[in-house]
Amino acid sequence: MTESIIIGGGSGMGLALARTLVAEGMDVAIVGRSADRLAKAKEELEGAGHGRIDTIAADLGREEDIAELFDKVGRVEHVVVTAADATGVYGRTTDVPTATARTVVDTKLLGAWLIGKYAAGRVTGSITYTSGINAYRPNGSNTIMAAANGALASLAYGLAIELAPVRVNVVSPGWVDTPIWDQLGMDKQAAFTELAARLPARRIGTPDDIAQAFLSVMRNGFITGTVLHVDGGHRIT
Template identity: 35%
Template sequence: MSLDGQHVVILGGTSGIGYAVAAATAAQGAKVTVVSSRRDRVDRAVAGLPAGTSGVVADLNDIARIRSVFDELGTLDHLVYTAGEPLLLSPVADLDLEAARTFFELRYFSVLAAVQAAAPRLRAEGSITLTTGTAGPRPLPGSAVTSSVCGAVEALTRALAVELAPIRVNAVMPGVVRSPLWNFPDDLRDRFYSDTAAATPLRRIAEVDDIARAFVFFLAQPHATGSVLPLDGGAVLA
C-alpha cells in the first residue's frame, strides 16, 4: 500500500520518534500534520519537514481541544500517537501519586480521547498506530507506573482492533531508544545507553529512525491489526 497523498496525523510529531515518523511518512508522499503542545516545537518541526507538512498546537491533556483538532482536520487516513513526557521512574515507596496520575492522563487517557475523536473521520482503509514499550512485558525496579501504562496501551490496541474494524489498530513497542525521553544527566544517560547496548544481542541502542520504520510498516501493511511489534534489539533474549 502506498502512502502517497494519504493524510497522516501524528500526535507528538515534533520530536524524537514522532518527528522521525513524520519525516519517514512525508518522504513517501504522505500529507503530514504534526500536533504538539508548544508553538515553537510545531514551527521548528514544520520548517524541518518537507513542503506541505502542517502543524497544530494542542494540549493533549485537554480533551475538548483534542476533539476540536480533529473537527478542524476533517477526513484522515492514519492516526499515529507518539506523544509523551519523559518516563516516570520511581520506587513505589517514593512515588508522587499526582505525578503518576498526570503521566497516565497523557499516555493513556489522551490516547483514548484522540482515538475517540479521530475514528469517525478515518477512512475505512485507514489505521491507528499507538506507542507502548517493553517496560510492559519486562518491567524493571522503579517502573511500576511506566510498565502499567505500557500494559494498558497494549491491551487497548487489541480491544480497539476488534471494535473499530475494518480500521486497523496496531502498536509499536520500542525498548531503549536514543531520544529525549531519557532525561538523565548526560553522563548517566550515556552510561545507561552503553550498559543497555552491551546487554543486548545487537550491541547497540535503537535510533528513532529505526523505530519510525515500524510505524511506516503498520501504516502501509493492509493485513496487520491488533499487532504489537517489539523492537528491543533482542533484549528479551538476554
C-alpha cells in the same frame, strides 16, 4: 484529506516518522503541546521533502484539545501517537507523587482512548500507539509508566474490534536514543554503551528504526490488534 497525523511529531520517533513521510511526498500534520517545538520541526521538515506539513498545538490529556484536533483535520488516513512525558515518573512507587502518576495515565492511556473516541468515523486506515519495553521488562523504577504502556495493548485489542475495518496496533520500542533520556540526568553515552552490550542487537535503537516499524503496520492491511516489538531483542535477554 490529511494523510497522516503524528501526535508527538515535534521530536524523537514522531519527528523521524514525519521526516520519512514528507520525503515520500505525503501530507502530514504534526501535533504537540509546544508551539515552539512544532515550529522548529516544521522548519526542518520543509527541507526534507515535498509533502505538506501542518502543525497543531494540542495536549493529549485534554479532551477538548483532541476533539478540536479532529474537527480541524476532518478525515485522515493514519494516526500515530508517540507523545510521552516521563518527567518525574522514575523512582520507586512510594516516592512517585500521585499527581505525577495521574498525569502519566491521563496522557499515555486515557489520551490514547480519547484518540480512539474522536478518530472514530474520521480515520480511514489505521491508528498506531507507542508502548515501551518497560511494559514487558519492568525494572522497579518505572512501574506506573510500565502499567500505562502495558494497558495500551488491551486498548488496541478492543479498538481493533470496535473500529474495524480501521486497524489499531501498538509499536513497542526498546531503548531508543530520543530526547526523553535527557530528562533523566545521567551520562547518556556511558549508559548507552552499557545498555547496548546487554542487547542481542548490540546497539541502542534510533528514531529511524522505530519510524520504519510504524510504516510497516501503517501499510500492511492485514496487521491489526497487534503489538510489534522493536527492542533489539531486549525481551529475550
